Ligand SMILES: Cc1ncc(C[n+]2csc(CCOP(=O)(O)OP(=O)(O)O)c2C)c(N)n1
């Protein structure tokens with residue numbers, strides 16, 4: 001006898017309520033409410049092979065409503081993934097269990113992305129769908145032909161990033177993206193009519209989406225809606241009307257079940273109501289068989305794909321791309337050498353473009369873009385034609401003024417694999433996409449942020465556009481490599497380091513203003529040390545000037561002026577504090593000796609520089625907002641010139 005579909009769905013409900021009860025923490029409402037929809041999706045539609053979680057042509061599934069993590073854990077286990085095991089689920093939310101409070105892509109192979117910050121899962125899914133179309137255009141239907149599915153809640157659709165993400169998806173015509181909206185009209189504070197009266201479906205339609213609605217507890221209706229979505233060429237939103245916590249007789253359809261254990265009495269009442277007699281964490285054999293046999297259907301599809309991959313002339317290149325291995329970079333290597341012969345005096349945003357011209361020619365994986373600042377961020381190269389609905393083979397995305405949407409989409413592309421995304425905006429607007437940068441770092445994704453106009457050096461646009469606290473605050477983010485190169489050679493070196501970082505994002509802080517060449521030797525990537533001695537003291541060393549980016553020029557002039565007075569001064573260029581921190585203690589001590597006055601020079605907040613200068617050092621920077629004026633006037637006004645710095649150094653030396 002085949003087991004009823006309802007029993008398959010109830011297994012998700014039971015595991016979710018029991019795991020949350022055992023942890024005495026978690027969110028049972030969403031998994032119980034969406035259990036029926038998830039069951040139809042996984043047992044009938046999703047293309048996947050639980051025995052090969054990373055199969056490149058699998059459908060991607062993103063649980064954007066990440067608080068409903070038990071939905072993912074229950075489903076993956078029931079479908080037959082090796083992990084989570086039932087023991088993992090028993091340890092839901094406990095230290096070292098891969099069943100973390102919110103799904104984490106680094107914990108379970110079946111979890112495509114870390115979610116929890118509402119809205120971002122959906123926005124990452126847009127990037128995954130872009131990646132699918134792009135790789136399809138390059139490698140064809142035989143190798144790349146899959147969909148991206150999202151389960152999103154009211155919260156995901158309310159967040160501002162939702163607007164950016166669906167605008168991009170609608171414009172790009174990403175018809176293989178299907179969002180299943182848990183339309184339960186409940187959020188934490190209560191019913192959604194407390195805070196919204198928006199016609200969400202109308203908003204999606206206005207953005208170029210196809211919309212459907214279904215009863216999220218009626219298997220046939222769910223199927224009908226999904227079939228309609230599959231048949232439509234536009235991205236689809238399916239409003240699945242559900243009851244949050246469905247099955248819990250006294251708590252369903254109320255915000256109380258959103259994020260609290262049901263309690264022993266209600267767990268018992270739910271078992272009764274569902275007719276679920278199995279003990280906690282025990283799945284009846286016929287239910288497990290029902291799940292496993294339905295979810296085994298992907299194995300033969302996977303095998304057929306594998307055969308196509310082996311026979312495909314582009315198979316090896318496709319596998320390289322998906323593995324994230326870089327090809328040789330002859331154009332870039334030649335470019336680096338050319339800098340020795342002709343040291344350019346250009347802004348680092350320009351030297352970034354020059355490096356990118358070579359890199360995008362060498363590395364087809366690179367897909368660039370900008371949030372409407374292409375001409376300012378210098379992110380577009382000859383090798384990268386526009387990516388749009390008429391040409392998904394293009395490698396340059398006009399993201400529009402959607403910094404957060406861009407960053408989240410880049411995360412999605414990186415998570416999908418096969419693509420190495422980079423995107424630009426002004427550094428000051430890193431705040432607009434900061435939580436997506438954070439998710440790049442948490443998810444260990446290779447995304448490169450090209451952030452130009454990195455200081456008061458941008459000049460006349462004034463304090464709203466002049467980053468002050470940004471570089472230092474971004475350095476505080478774990479697993480984000482922040483680079484602030486000083487000239488064309490350092491910029492090229494930092495690009496090479498960023499691309500070599502397989503397990504995390506990088507951010508390049510680049511100048512608007514022209515900067516002289518300070519490096520004339522490319523035999524070693526000195527930026528890889530994070531900081532290095534750019535100039536050694538001539539006279540007996542009394543001072544070490546440590547600077548980054550555009551202030552390296554200022555440090556060199558300051559050193560020259562000090563040497564003229566017989567005071568020996570080293571100059572240390574520090575393009576990356578993170579890479580410097582990783583050097584051996586002896587290297588760091590040699591560079592920043594305790595017997596010299598150490599002076600930091602950076603056109604940003606001084607907070608944090610004491611780590612390198614000591615409390616008895618001198619920190620030269622800007623601990624206030626900037627001002628609107630030409631850059632040179634601002635450098636003088638804020639005391640970031642050799643003329644202003646030398647007297648401060650002399651004064652400190654005399655004390
Ligand atoms: C950006 C962000 N803001 C706030 C939260 C905290 N939070 C988690 S779930 C939730 C309510 C979400 O409501 P809904 O998506 O309808 O989920 P449901 O209650 O239906 O499960 C909130 C505010 C969050 N996770 N992310």
Ligand SMILES: [Mg+2]
Pocket residue numbers: 153154155182183184185186187
């Ligand atoms: Mg809700």
